[in-house]
Amino acid sequence: MIQLVKKGGSFGRDFIRQLKLRNEESNRQVETAVSEIIENVRLGGDTAVRDYTLKFDGALPDQTEISSGEMKGFLSQCEPDFLSALSRAAENIKDFHSRQKQQSWFNTDEDGVMMGQRIRGLSKVGIYVPGGTAAYPSSVLMNAIPAKIAGVQEIIMVTPPGKDGKPNPDIMAAALTAGVDRVFLVGGAQAVAALAFGTETIPKVDKIVGPGNIYVATAKKQLYGTVDIDMIAGPSEILIIADETAKPEFLAADLMSQAEHDVLASAILLTTSEEIAEQTVAQIDRQMPGLSRKEIIARSLDRFGAIVVCESMEEAVAFSNELAPEHLEVCAANPMEYIGKIDNAGSVFLGNYSPEPLGDYFAGPNHVLPTSGTARFFSPLSVDSFIKKSSFIYYTESALKSAQKDIIQLAETEGLTAHANSIKVRR
Amino acid sequence: MIQLVKKGGSFGRDFIRQLKLRNEESNRQVETAVSEIIENVRLGGDTAVRDYTLKFDGALPDQTEISSGEMKGFLSQCEPDFLSALSRAAENIKDFHSRQKQQSWFNTDEDGVMMGQRIRGLSKVGIYVPGGTAAYPSSVLMNAIPAKIAGVQEIIMVTPPGKDGKPNPDIMAAALTAGVDRVFLVGGAQAVAALAFGTETIPKVDKIVGPGNIYVATAKKQLYGTVDIDMIAGPSEILIIADETAKPEFLAADLMSQAEHDVLASAILLTTSEEIAEQTVAQIDRQMPGLSRKEIIARSLDRFGAIVVCESMEEAVAFSNELAPEHLEVCAANPMEYIGKIDNAGSVFLGNYSPEPLGDYFAGPNHVLPTSGTARFFSPLSVDSFIKKSSFIYYTESALKSAQKDIIQLAETEGLTAHANSIKVRR
Numbered sequence: 001m002i003q004l005v006k007k008g009g010s011f012g013r014d015f016i017r018q019l020k021l022r023n024e025e026s027n028r029q030v031e032t033a034v035s036e037i038i039e040n041v042r043l044g045g046d047t048a049v050r051d052y053t054l055k056f057d058g059a060l061p062d063q064t065e066i067s068s069g070e071m072k073g074f075l076s077q078c079e080p081d082f083l084s085a086l087s088r089a090a091e092n093i094k095d096f097h098s099r100q101k102q103q104s105w106f107n108t109d110e111d112g113v114m115m116g117q118r119i120r121g122l123s124k125v126g127i128y129v130p131g132g133t134a135a136y137p138s139s140v141l142m143n144a145i146p147a148k149i150a151g152v153q154e155i156i157m158v159t160p161p162g163k164d165g166k167p168n169p170d171i172m173a174a175a176l177t178a179g180v181d182r183v184f185l186v187g188g189a190q191a192v193a194a195l196a197f198g199t200e201t202i203p204k205v206d207k208i209v210g211p212g213n214i215y216v217a218t219a220k221k222q223l224y225g226t227v228d229i230d231m232i233a234g235p236s237e238i239l240i241i242a243d244e245t246a247k248p249e250f251l252a253a254d255l256m257s258q259a260e261h262d263v264l265a266s267a268i269l270l271t272t273s274e275e276i277a278e279q280t281v282a283q284i285d286r287q288m289p290g291l292s293r294k295e296i297i298a299r300s301l302d303r304f305g306a307i308v309v310c311e312s313m314e315e316a317v318a319f320s321n322e323l324a325p326e327h328l329e330v331c332a333a334n335p336m337e338y339i340g341k342i343d344n345a346g347s348v349f350l351g352n353y354s355p356e357p358l359g360d361y362f363a364g365p366n367h368v369l370p371t372s373g374t375a376r377f378f379s380p381l382s383v384d385s386f387i388k389k390s391s392f393i394y395y396t397e398s399a400l401k402s403a404q405k406d407i408i409q410l411a412e413t414e415g416l417t418a419h420a421n422s423i424k425v426r427r
Numbered sequence: 428m429i430q431l432v433k434k435g436g437s438f439g440r441d442f443i444r445q446l447k448l449r450n451e452e453s454n455r456q457v458e459t460a461v462s463e464i465i466e467n468v469r470l471g472g473d474t475a476v477r478d479y480t481l482k483f484d485g486a487l488p489d490q491t492e493i494s495s496g497e498m499k500g501f502l503s504q505c506e507p508d509f510l511s512a513l514s515r516a517a518e519n520i521k522d523f524h525s526r527q528k529q530q531s532w533f534n535t536d537e538d539g540v541m542m543g544q545r546i547r548g549l550s551k552v553g554i555y556v557p558g559g560t561a562a563y564p565s566s567v568l569m570n571a572i573p574a575k576i577a578g579v580q581e582i583i584m585v586t587p588p589g590k591d592g593k594p595n596p597d598i599m600a601a602a603l604t605a606g607v608d609r610v611f612l613v614g615g616a617q618a619v620a621a622l623a624f625g626t627e628t629i630p631k632v633d634k635i636v637g638p639g640n641i642y643v644a645t646a647k648k649q650l651y652g653t654v655d656i657d658m659i660a661g662p663s664e665i666l667i668i669a670d671e672t673a674k675p676e677f678l679a680a681d682l683m684s685q686a687e688h689d690v691l692a693s694a695i696l697l698t699t700s701e702e703i704a705e706q707t708v709a710q711i712d713r714q715m716p717g718l719s720r721k722e723i724i725a726r727s728l729d730r731f732g733a734i735v736v737c738e739s740m741e742e743a744v745a746f747s748n749e750l751a752p753e754h755l756e757v758c759a760a761n762p763m764e765y766i767g768k769i770d771n772a773g774s775v776f777l778g779n780y781s782p783e784p785l786g787d788y789f790a791g792p793n794h795v796l797p798t799s800g801t802a803r804f805f806s807p808l809s810v811d812s813f814i815k816k817s818s819f820i821y822y823t824e825s826a827l828k829s830a831q832k833d834i835i836q837l838a839e840t841e842g843l844t845a846h847a848n849s850i851k852v853r854r
Contacts, residue, residue, distance in 0.1 A: 079836075079840070081832075081836050082837070085833035085836040086837065088833050096818075099534065099544075100544065102529070105526060107523075113790075114777075115523060115791060115792060117526075117527065117809075118766065118775075120770075122804055123770065123803070137837070137841065138837060170840060206803045206804040225801070227804065228804035228805065249852050250849070250852055250853060253845070253848050253849040253851075253852040254849050256845045256849075257843070257848065260844070260846070290848070291844050291845045291848060292842070292844045293843070293844065336821070339545065342817065343550065344815070345817050346818075347818045347819070347820070348545075348819040350819060350821040351821055351823075352853075353824045353826070353827040353853060354821055354822045355850065356849065357838055357843075357847070357850060358820065358822060358834060359818075359820050361833070361837040361838060361846075362833060362834050362837070363542060363820045363822065363830075365542060365544075365819075366818065374652070375817070376549075376550070376633045376815070377549055377633040377654065377655035378655065378815070379816035380818050382544075382816065384811065387806070388771070388803070388805070388806050389807060389809065390769065390771075390774065390775055390806075390807070391523075391775070391786075391792035391793065392774070392777060392792075393774070393775070393776050393777065393781050393785065393786050393791075393792060394762065394763070394777040394778055395778070395781045395790065396778075396780055397780045400781070400782075403790075405508075405512070406511075406512035406516065407784055409506075409508050409509055409512040410509070410512050410516060410789070411784055411787075411788060413506070413509045413564065413597060414565065415719070415720075416684070416688075416784075417687070417719045417720065418680070418683045418686070418687035418718045418720060418724060419684045419687070419784040419788075421683070421684065421714065421717070421718060422677070422680040422681050422684040422783065422784050423782065423784060423785070424680075425714070426677060426779075426782065
């Protein structure tokens, strides 16, 4: 049962503490197992990867790499309506992310000085796609499309083979739609290690992104620095701020859409209306029985769900800023008024007709978002996640002459006389 | 003695492997000590910080915080020429970084849909500044100015007190010039932990940046996720590509300016001219005795320095791209031709009059750069390092109606029926 906290009721510190503890899933045993896998793949390459695939996936695919011809062959196994929905979603995602693209720039001065910043896509990016029930085609689009737009030269997807040694056809369709270049049927920490070091068949990449279980997440964390990674995603969360114009039927549905992800998912409603709070509880009871993942929803709402009646919208916003939710819905009469008040949130859904699943699948903004309060300092996955920048400086002899006194002064103050010498030899 | 590898000489794999091993300074003992400090500061706040300050710095400052009035009082202890050089450098750094600033943006459609990306500065940022001989005013400018331009509301600097319990006046001058808001005299892992959790006197921040010893670096790494951090910096490096028009006197000076940082620093020259290679060795011998840090330079060049004669500039560029150096100088007749060929480098210095110290101190681009080959995927510190983004979505009822079939299809394909339900209740 979701908890309902009425005005003046006790809510806060303890619940937030509990929310923050959701994350601590990894443990010494997982850490050790993963670091052993990483070391073996580093030394053993393909052989080690094959051994682990047999051990963990129970089947060895006929071939590790799926050619693009073979990928196209899987399309006939997908529902046509799914394929067209996927393609429309991809268009929206491309449109939104294209607007994020930064350009290289430079600046010149009259004295011939030229300086700037060159921006390019990373050379190679690896995308991890989980298998089984956690195989989400939408996630392939959200990870691969920004990389493509950033100008990444090669996008390499890894995904574990099914029990029959075959890939999931919907995932293949998403990979084709998103412009993934190569696909390898390998999963787990061994796939992450293979991408980080490269093997005889799997290319070494510069960055690894995508969701995965605790072994995959731990491998990414351990390999951070050898490659770049996206953020370590925690359990999903929604926070809804609702005034008296919100619709309890919608609110209940949206809380549950988040709760169905995972028993660790969190769904919180903050509202200024006690009536709406109570009606939302009633709507949850009414809608839940018809949902296929009702057991997960019930458990998640029971532990990490809450409906809180607030004194004012200001109080609700302040609480939300403190929690820094991954997803924030603002169901209010004038939702735009709140954009400027929201300090910390991954993605903000405004008004009664912008439910969170619209953003998960379709609207265009990325659904890979900072969780567990990290929206305070992390940002949604974006084109910027797949670029590298270099600065460049060109000075003329006369421009260096004008600057030399200052540079020598600063270098000598810092006691770095060889730095000063490099200016002095040019006088 | 710097090694000289002539055409066809053996050079490569072993040297690169050795370069990559320079980093592994941290060890289990440091890790354990640091995690104990972090835990004690988290639980004990100011008391724990004070205990560690006494223990590690040997002196407790009269007061932990330096007011801006007190900061100004230190200016009289600085050389006037240093202050004016610092202020001119700050202007150049501001000018360059202002050009990096991204704007919030949004897009609207005819059907009333509105989507966009809001970009703001982080609320609070902590800057670590080492004490003693590693107290570099230039580093204060390079870390604080981009944060200021990003719109960070409060920049908090921590730096260990000197043996007399007082701060370094030059560092105070740099903090004032860069716009640092508050300064606390505390250093080490305890300062990093205090910034991450907040204490009674030191504010909790969203991100911690700045260089530090192995304890500071390990604390930042361990607290990553609780706060954001900048990259973990490894030992410094320069790679110079020189054709037959380069000046051996300059090349020698530039190699040594990098080598003086640290016995682990690396300095490599790749040149197409055997004559230039030999003359550079001679110039090193000639210039080194006059440099105050000659022992460090000699040790660093001996282990991690090399002059390699290449078959062609293409070979040199390919080698540089593989090494992905922090600093890359291109001393060639037409240096601009190389910008487009350089795949991986933190900062690129073009021509004979753009020595690396120009970038360290004065030109404007940041001197906090990716080391140890991580320029493959990391970028220089920039205004982007101090922002957070949120996406926002506003859909109208009719726009959601047009999208509903696709969203429901995608959600149901993924087995997430509560996601589909959140659309269905709005029909």
